[in-house]
Amino acid sequence: MRTVRYELHYQDPNSQARLGRLISPHGAAETPAFMPVGTGGSVKAMLPDEVAATGAQIILGNTFHLMHRPGHQLVAGQGGLHTFMGWDHTILTDSGGFQVFSLAELAKITEEGVRFKSPYDGSRQDLTPERSIEVQEALGTDIAMAFDECPPSDKPKDYVARSMDRTTRWLDRCLAARRNPERTSLFGIVQGGLHEDLRRAHAETLIERDLDGYAVGGVAIGESKENMARVVSFTTPLLPVDRPRYLMGVGLPEDLVRAVMAGIDMFDCVVPTRNARTGRLFTWQGLRVVKHARYKEDRRPIDETCGCPTCARFSRAYLRHLWLTNEILVHRLTTMHNLWFFQELMRRIRAGVREGTLQNLLAEVIPLTTLAED
C-alpha cells in the first residue's frame, strides 16, 4: 500500500490533461490541484479553516524556513506540522534546496550537499539529502520532496548532465535516509534542463525507483513560458500514468492551464498570497490594484462574479480605505480573495478537462494578468 496514492479518473483524449485524486493519510485532494504556500507554518494571514473553505485540500510547507524557525524538532515535539498549525488535510513540503539557493549566502554545492550561511543567525550549516529527509519526516509531512540540485538552464549541457546524475545519487541517499515511509511519502524530481534526451534518461532513472509521485523540476524559475511548456510537454508522457505529476513553483493562471494540458496534476505558487499582500487582486476581468484611485467610491465587490467571503461583503472602496490606512484586515481580505480565485480557477480547469473546453478556458485566462478595464 502506498503512503500517497493517485487515482486516475479521466484522461482527456485531445490533450494530456487528466482528472484524478491524490490520497494521503490526511485525506484526498481533487487534481489538478493548486497548493497554497504555508511558508513558515501558516498560509500568511489566514486561518486553516479559511484556507480549506477556499477549496484547497493540500498546502505546501517550506522545509528551509521551518527547520530554522521554530525548528523541526520543536514541531515534532508538538505533534507534527499538521497539529502545530491546525491544518488537518494533506501537507507537502519542499526539500529546502530551493530556499538555500535563493535565500542563503555563500551557498556552495558539493557531492555531500550544500553548505551555506544561515540567513537567520549567520551560522554555517549544511543541507544534505539525509538532513532534508530528517527534517521533513520530523515535520510529519505527507509528501516529502527529494533534495535536488536545480541548475540554471543556461548552463552547458555537460554541467546539466553532471548535476542531474548528482540529483539521482542524492535521491538514492534520500530513499536510504527514510525512517518513516508509512507516514511520509517521497516524490522525485525529474531534471535535465531543456534537453529532451537528458529528461528522458532522468525520468527512466527515477521510474526505476518506483516513487509515489514525480515532479518536473528546473522549469519554473527564470524560464520562458515556451520553454516551460515544451519541457513539461515532453517530460510528462515519460512518467507513469498512475502517479501524480507536480510542477513546482507554478504559477500564473495561463501557466496552470497550459501545464494541465501538458499532463500536470499538482502546482504550488506564492502568486496568489504574495500578490494579495502587495494589493494585487486576480479577477475574471483582469488584475485590480486595490489602492487605485478609481476605486475610491466604488461600491462594487472586487469581482462581481466571485463567491468569496471578501466579495460577498466588502466593497472596492472599503478595501482601498483599509489599504491606505494600513489596516491588518486588508491582508486577510485580499489573501482570501486571491486564494479563492485560484481554487475557482482549478475548479474551472477540472470542469474544462471533463468537458473538453480547456482551450476556451486558456483563451479566457490569458488576458487576466493585465489590468481590468473598469
Add this chain to the structure above:
Amino acid sequence: MRTVRYELHYQDPNSQARLGRLISPHGAAETPAFMPVGTGGSVKAMLPDEVAATGAQIILGNTFHLMHRPGHQLVAGQGGLHTFMGWDHTILTDSGGFQVFSLAELAKITEEGVRFKSPYDGSRQDLTPERSIEVQEALGTDIAMAFDECPPSDKPKDYVARSMDRTTRWLDRCLAARRNPERTSLFGIVQGGLHEDLRRAHAETLIERDLDGYAVGGVAIGESKENMARVVSFTTPLLPVDRPRYLMGVGLPEDLVRAVMAGIDMFDCVVPTRNARTGRLFTWQGLRVVKHARYKEDRRPIDETCGCPTCARFSRAYLRHLWLTNEILVHRLTTMHNLWFFQELMRRIRAGVREGTLQNLLAEVIPLTTLAED
C-alpha cells in the same frame, strides 16, 4: 419614541450595579456592555462576524480618524459606516474631541471649537460642535457623542467650571445641529472634574436636555483609580435610572467591575485590541506575554479555561512561533482571544450582578493584570 432606548431589567440592592438592554435601530446590546474599538472602520485585524462571535453587540468608531480617512462624506456615499465596514449591529462614535487633543498638534480651544493642525496632511482645521455632529450623522452612527472639552483634572476649579459651562453651550449647539435625530441619537457628557458640586450642577443641566444617554467624562485618562471610582460613584446616582450610563475609555478588568458596581452600563477601551497587537494576552490566570521563552514548547492553549477560537485550536508554542516570525496571523489570534476575554468578563460581570457576587469577581480580577505564574 427614542432613537436609542435603555431597558432597566434589574437593580442590585447592594450596589449601584444594574442589568439592562440598550436598543438601537441596529439591535440590542446586553448591559453592562463592553464596546471594542473599531478605530478607522475596522476592529483591527478582525472581521465583523468574528467581533460579533465574541459576544460584542456594539462597537465604537473614531470620528476623528474617519473624518480624515476615508472621509465622512465618502462613508455616507457608501451607505454609512455600518454598510461600509460590514457591521450590522449598533455603532457608537466619539465626538472627535479626544483625538484632537491627543493626536493633533497646536490644538487651540476657543468658544467656537478647536483649531488644530491635521496629523494626516498638516492642514489647519476646525472641529466644532456643529462639525462633529455633521460628521457623526454622515457616518450614520446609532449613538453620537456630544462634542465636549475634557480639561485635565489638575486644573483649578474655576477653570474646570468655565470649561464645563462651555461644554454645556457646545452640547446645545450639538442639539441644534442635528439633522437626523431619528437615525442618530445623542449622548451628553457630564464634566466637572473631581468636584462633586460641579458634577451635580452639570448632571442637572444635562438632564434638562432629556438626552438618550449620559457619559461620565473626564475620569478615564491620567486619573487615579481612586479618583475614578469616587467620581463615578457620586455622579451616576445623579443620572436618570432609565437612561444608559457610559464611562469612556475604560478600562482594565478591575476598572470595569468597580465601575459597574458604581452604576455604569457601557464601556469602550483599546486595552484588549492594543495589548493583543503588542503580544500581551489577558487570561483568567493573569497576563501572558506571547513571546516569552517559557512558552517555547508549551502545547497548552493561552488559557485552558477559555472558549475562544484561538484557544480551541492553537498552542502557546504556535503563537510564540508566529510572533517571532512576524506572521500576520498572530495579530488575529491574539486579538480574537483578548476580545473574547473581555466579552467573557462582561458575561461574568452580568452574572455577578444577577447573583450578587460582584465582590467575589472583583477579588478574582484584581490580580489579572500581573503576569500569570505558569
